[in-house]
Amino acid sequence: LSEDPLLAMTYNIIRPFKYEERYRLTIDSAMLCGVYGHCNNSMTVGMTVKGEKDxxxxxxxxxxxxxxxxxxxxxxxxxxxxxxxxxxxxxxxxxxxxxxxxxxxxxxxxxxxxxxxxxxxxxxxxxxxxxxxxxxxxxxxxxxxxxxxxxxxxxxxxxxxxxxxxxYELIKNKPKEDIKKKRDYREESKPRRSNSSTPGIRGLGI
Missing domain, CATH: 2.60.40.10 (Immunoglobulins)
Incomplete structure (x- = not known):
């Protein structure tokens, strides 16, 4: 076994595996124990190595x-x-x-x-x-x-x-691509002049 250089609490099996071969790993009970005293049960794991062209x-x-x-x-x-x-x-x-x-x-x-x-x-x-x-x-x-x-x-x-x-794809905090323009409420509150005239209401004589 060799400790994995990238993943914590992970070990690699060092042996010359062959392509397109099936393997079986058997771990006896109480072979691995944690810091709190809990140990593993016996287990068997099967695996298959893919072909070289894969x-x-x-x-x-x-x-x-x-x-x-x-x-x-x-x-x-x-x-x-x-x-x-x-x-x-x-x-x-x-x-x-x-x-x-x-x-x-x-x-x-x-x-x-x-x-x-x-x-x-x-x-x-x-x-x-x-x-x-x-x-x-x-x-x-x-x-x-x-x-x-x-x-x-x-x-x-x-x-x-x-x-x-x-x-860019690996940057977690990417800069905002679209910056929203802030609203100018003072400008919006000013009265606006209308270019169209409102026609008067004519009474109807009977």
């Missing part, structure tokens, strides 16, 4: 990664794929300027790169006491569309990206 692959060549001062050593970085809500669903380390995502479900994804200055594999918010800035995050402004049985190769020069700038 997945897609994404390979991103990353350029413009900054270096540590004058050392020339590139700052470590990792890339995350995000769903349409902006939640991370996959993560990989940028190795030799390349980020590779294999066996992804065919969907549309956004992407972001985190400069992992301390190399701990997670984003750090910085420290006021230690005078450390938050680790920089760069977003790819377009979506990646992964299709079945496709391998997509893209290039991303993050030196042309602004730190923290998100695609």
């Amino acid at each position: 997945y897609g692959h994404l390979i991103v060549a990353v350029q413009g990664l900054p270096v540590y001062g004058d050392s020339g050593r590139v700052i470590p970085a990792f890339m995350e794929l995000l769903n349409s809500s902006g939640a991370p669903v996959a993560k990989t380390v940028v190795e030799n300027g390349v980020a590779t995502f294999r066996d992804m479900n065919p969907e549309k994804y956004y992407a972001r790169i985190i400069l992992d200055r301390n190399g701990n594999g997670m984003w750090d918010a910085g420290s006021y006491e230690k005078k450390l800035q938050p680790e920089q995050v760069f977003y790819f402004m377009l979506q990646f569309e992964i299709r079945q049985n496709w391998k997509i190769e893209e290039m991303w020069d993050i030196s042309k990206s602004k730190p923290g700038e998100k695609p």
Whole structure:
């Protein structure tokens, strides 16, 4: 088992699964217990791995990664794929300027790169006491569309990206597109002149 780097209290099973194979996971009772002493019952879960052609692959060549001062050593970085809500669903380390995502479900994804200055594999918010800035995050402004049985190769020069700038679709508090004009009640209260004359009422003689 390996702790999931994106989801809290989640673990991944690390083993070489084969395409189009069926697997069964059996967990004995009292194998997992919570902080309040409640333990699990015995359970069996079945799962089937889809065929290789049912997945897609994404390979991103990353350029413009900054270096540590004058050392020339590139700052470590990792890339995350995000769903349409902006939640991370996959993560990989940028190795030799390349980020590779294999066996992804065919969907549309956004992407972001985190400069992992301390190399701990997670984003750090910085420290006021230690005078450390938050680790920089760069977003790819377009979506990646992964299709079945496709391998997509893209290039991303993050030196042309602004730190923290998100695609419009991922901005939660979007600016109002239509600004309503405020009513001028003082102007509305002024009497208006009519351009048409009201005809008088004539009496009818009998």
